[in-house]
Amino acid sequence: MLSLLKQRLFNSRQAIPKWIAFCGYAMIVLGPFLLLSYATAHSLLNGDAAWLQLLIPSGRRLLLLSNSIGLGAIASILAMCLGWIGAVMLWSSSSKHSHSLLWMVLPLAALPSYIYALAWFAIATSISRLLGSGTARLLQGWSGCLWVEVAAFSPLALGFAWMGLRNIDPDLIDSSRLSRTDFQTLLRIILPLSIPATLTGGGIIFLFSILDYGVPSLFQVDVYALEIFAEFSATNSPQRAFLLALPLLLFAVGVLIALLEPIRKLTSRQVLHRSSWNTPPRWPGWVANLGWMIGIVLVVQAVLPLATLVVMGGTPRQFIPNLIQAQAETGYSLQLAALTSLFSLPMALGVAQILVHRKIKLLWFLSLMPVAMPASLVGVSMIFLFYHPTLQRDYLLALMPIFAQLARFMPLAVLILLAQLRRTDPLLFDAAQVFQPSVWRRHFQIGAPLLAPGLLAAAGIVFAFSLGELGATLMVIPPGKSTLTMRIYNYLHYGASGAVMGMSLVLVISIFMTAAGIATVIKLWSRPFSKAKTQS
Amino acid sequence: MITLHQVTKHYGSVMSLDDVSLEISAGEIVVIQGPSGSGKTTLLRLIAGLETPTRGQISIAGEQVSTPSGVTPAHTRGIGLVFQRSALWPHMTVVQNIRFAMHELSIPHTADRLEQLLEDMMLKKLANRYPNQLSGGEARRVALARALSNNPHRLLLDEPLTSLDPEQAARMLDLILNYADIQQATLLYVTHISDEANQVGGRLIRLQTGRVVEA
Known part of the structure; x- marks a missing residue:
């Protein structure tokens, strides 16, 4: 039984890096949550049973x-x-x-x-x-x-x-x-x-x-x-x-x-x-x-909300001072989002490669579990782990927002890469194995170009979502730091001023520029390979 | 009669049909042959009203039905079509697939017709199966039953015998030819197999790179 499972999961030596990526993914995504679960169970057993009413x-x-x-x-x-x-x-x-x-x-x-x-x-x-x-x-x-x-x-x-x-x-x-x-x-x-x-x-x-x-x-x-x-x-x-x-x-x-x-x-x-409608439908x-x-x-x-942002916060007299005022938060947010999207790719790719040919529900569940986790619980779990005396290091605390954003948005990258892997003809990888003995050349000359659109899209989506993340970031941000979204959210409680409109506009522009940039690169990249639509 | 007058069809920069003019009489049997990419499927789809011509006109029974500026809806043309792939609706059973294709108003005895088609196509035992529970040959028979369900005056068949074993293929071909004979239906039959073309008989139209080279 064990050998069968071993055979199903690790069918070749090439699977090892994928499983390392999966473990890294599971540690970030589920590790803090599981530790908190254990600690809670421990507390309950040690006399805090009154908490059970919660x-x-x-x-x-x-x-x-x-x-x-x-x-x-x-x-x-x-x-x-x-x-x-x-x-x-x-x-x-x-x-x-x-x-x-x-x-x-x-x-x-x-x-x-x-x-x-x-x-x-x-x-x-x-x-x-x-x-x-x-x-x-x-x-x-x-x-x-x-x-x-x-x-x-x-x-x-x-x-x-x-x-x-x-x-x-x-x-x-x-x-x-x-x-x-x-x-x-x-x-x-x-x-x-x-x-x-x-x-x-x-x-x-x-x-x-x-x-x-x-x-x-x-x-x-x-x-x-x-x-x-x-x-x-x-x-x-x-x-x-x-x-x-x-x-x-x-x-x-x-x-x-x-x-x-x-x-x-x-x-x-x-x-x-x-196309599904070669002659126009008649409704x-x-x-x-x-x-x-x-x-x-x-x-x-x-469009109306975007137009409102532009009208109320987009005039040069308002926008430029706001941009300067929120410079530190914007830079920090972009930095966090970029690092999150960069770190997410290798782990998400490993997980996607494991899931692509497997229907094991538990693996799928573990991989997508963060989608069902409240952002505040992600934040609480991170705080519990990283404020533990053995782990309390300044550099780890500085990385906490990245871990929180990874825990929230890596499943999105996994899904995009899964779709890309499934749409790529597996024979192309088989052919590479037959004709090219070097693993690295296979990865960089065949694997990377074939998966490039998926990798770019995954990176872009994680970047865009991380840029706007609030629920977990709000709880784990290191003292003295603030993201653009936090600043907007805090200002929002005082009403919709021109300043907050301008800052929101900065965020919207960043997300749209990311989307446009990635869409353009994918389009240019895919153009030589796309086929004209024909009927035989 | 089906008439194509100087019909051209482009897909972007790719020319699929180039200045094709044809006249097909009512009740005529026509076999269309040609290599892959020669425009056979496009020709059938244009006649069925599933594509808009880039240039030229198509008339059916004297009525102009397709021009670059407009196409009359496919369901008004009295056409039955077997697609190259069976294209069965996956959420419907065999019976539901056939029944959905029937115009209930134009066929007074829908239940009888359905029963007869299931019998003719040897589908009685498969009536309540879904397409993913059928073999390639069974799916092909359902597709043919669906195409015939409406008693169409024009039957367009795109490689209809693919995936059938020789015995089933011979039986299906008999059924198709009988149907065309009894209903006096126009039959446009696409195949790339010469033996099959000979068995169908009728006029041969050969296409090459979108042009008619023999008619």
């Missing part, structure tokens, strides 16, 4: 948990609906600009949700000045929180829905169009075939929503994730925060387990380069109108 949410905490789940469910359903309809309209459009529009909207998924909150605060203030204070009330409390979450998560939902639509074999659509109208084809063929990817996106959005406390706290909506942060701030006890986090964590883990198989399938799909009038309406809502949700 495990079972009741009264106010039960209400907070239901608030989190309710908010997450509504936000993810609305974002999924908007995303799917918007994606259908873009995917089936014959306009040359639909692709450009999609690639403009997708990077918005990496923008921190509090940036949307900030912009919508400003918009609500302007509206209330024009129409009276009653209208602004619509963007307060639950409704405001929901609106901002839907706005922030719609680009992600659009991306997943678009992936689902792009993965449908165009012949399946054509064969339906021979006997059915385009609307019937949409409902009976396209919807069922694209819904798994859309639901996967919805599940991930649900997790992001229930684990986030940034936006709800700005709208004074009490949620469970904020309670973890508050408990730690009040008691300074990582064990108590851990026990309090456990119900939310267990719920999120349940959702993640349900998502494992759809995520695995999504990363294994082939990208189909053929009934009301469908076309609905599509337009949803399109306008998506554009308003995406």
Whole structure:
């Protein structure tokens, strides 16, 4: 049995570096959490049994948990609906600009949700000045929180829905169009075939929503994730925060387990380069109108906040002083994000190479576990580990934000690299083994160029998400340091001033420049290899 | 009658069909042959209304159906098509795949027609299976049943006998030719196998690099 497992896991000597990478990944991602679990169990056994009541949410905490789940469910359903309809309209459009529009909207998924909150605060203030204070009330409390979450998560939902639509074999659509109208084809063929990817996106959005406390706290909506942060701030006890986090964590883990198989399938799909609509679809009038309406809502949700940032914080008189004022934070944030993305690549690549041909659920679960972990719990676990007397070193404390960001975003890099590995013909690697004896030449002349788009995309995504990370960074930042997001978040509590608009604009520009730079490099890199679309 | 007048189709910089003019009479059997990349599939897809011509016009039964500025919807053309790959809808069973392709209004006895197709194509035992539970040959038979389900006046077949064993292939070919004969349907049959082309009979159209070299 053991030898069989050994054979399955380590089938060649070449697997050893991958497993070293996997262990490094597991240590960073799960190590602090497991140590904190052990310490909590130890405390409970040594007489702190009263803490057990933290495990079972009741009264106010039960209400907070239901608030989190309710908010997450509504936000993810609305974002999924908007995303799917918007994606259908873009995917089936014959306009040359639909692709450009999609690639403009997708990077918005990496923008921190509090940036949307900030912009919508400003918009609500302007509206209330024009129409009276009653209208602004619509963007307060639950409704405001929901609106901002839907706005922030719609680009992600659009991306997943678009992936689902792009993965449908165009012949399946054509064969339906021979006997059915385009609307019937949409409902009976396209919807069922694209819904798994859309639901996967919805599940991930649900997790992001229930684990986030940034936006709800700005709208004074009490949620469970904020309670973890508050408990730690009040008691300074990582064990108590851990026990309090456990119900939310267990719920999120349940959702993640349900998502494992759809995520695995999504990363294994082939990208189909053929267009699905060689003749434009004919939708009934009301469908076309609905599509337009949803399109306008998506554009308003995406563009209006950005336009507000530009108008209120982007004039040279405001922007340049703000840029100078936030110079230290911007530099530090960029430095952290760059180091996080750099460190994440070798570990994520090793994990992706292990997962690519394995369906072992436990490995998949361990690799994606951080997606289900509240950011505040990541922070608490890191603090528990790095403030332990044996590990308390200045240089380690300085690295803590990088470890926290790695723990949060490495799974994203793993998923992107998995998709890239699955889409690369394994015969190309086999051929390299046959013709090139040097391992290094195989890696650098065959492996690296073939995986370059995935590596670049993974690095870019980790960079962009790290740049906007708040939940864990806020807790682990070394004394005297601050990131741009922390500064924005702290200013946000005093209202949407020109200064905070300007700083947010700096962050948005950094994320967009990263996305544009990486997209350009990937496009230029892939151009010589891409095939023209032909039929035999 | 199907008429193609100076039809050209580009995919970006790649020319798939170049100035093709053809007249295919109602009830005629036509075999289309040509090497890979010669434009055979594109020709079928243009006639089916799944592609827009870059230049030229296509008419069916005297009615202009495809021009560069507009294409009438595929489902209004009375066409049955077997794709090069079977293209069965993976979330539907064999029966659901065939039934979905049927215009219920135009076929008064849907259930009878379905029963007959399952019988003819030897699919009765497979009726409730999903496409991923079928072999290549079985999937091909379902694809053919689906193409015939609507009683189309024009049947376009793109390598329909691929993945079938010789015995099944002979039986399917008989069924196709019988269908064309009884329904007086126009048959456009793409194959690269000369023996198969001879068995189908009818007019031979040979394509090379997007041009008709023999018609």
